[in-house]
């Protein structure tokens with residue numbers, strides 16, 4: 475086994491000037507979503523198409539990539555990736571139960587607009603299940619009144635809102651086209667990439683569960699394009715299960731959108747093989763990198779923000795100490 479290492483840069487990834495053409499085996503990244511999440515200055519816009527053109531240049535022919543996205547803007551990101559020369563192969567859904575709908579009570583707005591006073595029907599109480607410090611908790615602490623609409627128009631729209639509960643994050647699976655004229659096999663022999671690593675990402679059978687298919691694989695079933703944060707006992711619990719990251723799991727990691735390393739491990743393993751090099755041009759606190767070190771992959775990461783870069787560096791040092799002899 476070759477020595478596993480990482481190379482990280484505290485600078486903008488645009489250009490990827492440090493990296494040679496056709497030198498990277500896989501791309502795994504969680505770029506800005508362009509939705510100003512928690513008012514983060516770096517999340518105002520989607521990345522420019524340029525970074526995907528740069529990524530295509532450094533990726534080996536046939537190399538795969540996984541790119542996180544938001545529900546609202548994934549179409550723009552997909553067009554941008556496709557226009558840069560990538561093939562769109564699939565979209566993975568990381569499904570969860572605890573998403574909060576971004577909505578408001580429109581009926582009360584209608585009363586206000588019409589100059590009608592809404593009826594006070596009590597006060598907010600803290601409801602078990604709402605995040606401490608979340609909206610309901612805040613209203614309860616402040617002793618805020620609960621209202622019901624009064625006007626005829628508002629009553630007609632009672633309960634109407636602006637959004638449904640979000641329950642998944644999309645992750646776009648892309649591929650750089652195979653070298654012209656090569657079959658998948660010839661491409662793999664020449665570039666060592668071109669196929670997904672289904673062997674390392676199989677979902678083990680549960681104890682006592684009957685095996686599937688005529689020729690069941692001893693390691694379990696092929697991973698699906700749905701991943702979950704929790705078991706639902708609805709007959710579809712055969713998916714890769716990974717809870718959301720606990721915000722204070724590592725007290726020094728203050729990145730607002732850190733991803734679980736267990737999830738990143740699964741993704742890194744799906745698009746690369748041991749010893750290969752994975753790139754993350756938007757590494758944040760370095761979760762892709764930690765997953766690479768844990769799984770015997772080389773890692774190259776870029777992060778613009780010095781605070782996040784320092785966190786990534788610390789996490790990678792710890793991981794290297796822990797996993798690389």
Ligand SMILES: C[S@@+](CC[C@H](N)C(=O)[O-])C[C@H]1O[C@@H](n2cnc3c(N)ncnc32)[C@H](O)[C@@H]1O
Nearest residue numbers: 486487504516732733756758759761777778779
């Ligand atoms: C969604 S976060 C990544 C979070 C990461 N997955 C984690 O687990 O910590 C995206 C990161 O991209 C960084 N970023 C934005 N534009 C960049 C650029 N041009 N070059 C490098 N990093 C950039 C932001 O500072 C932010 O930390």
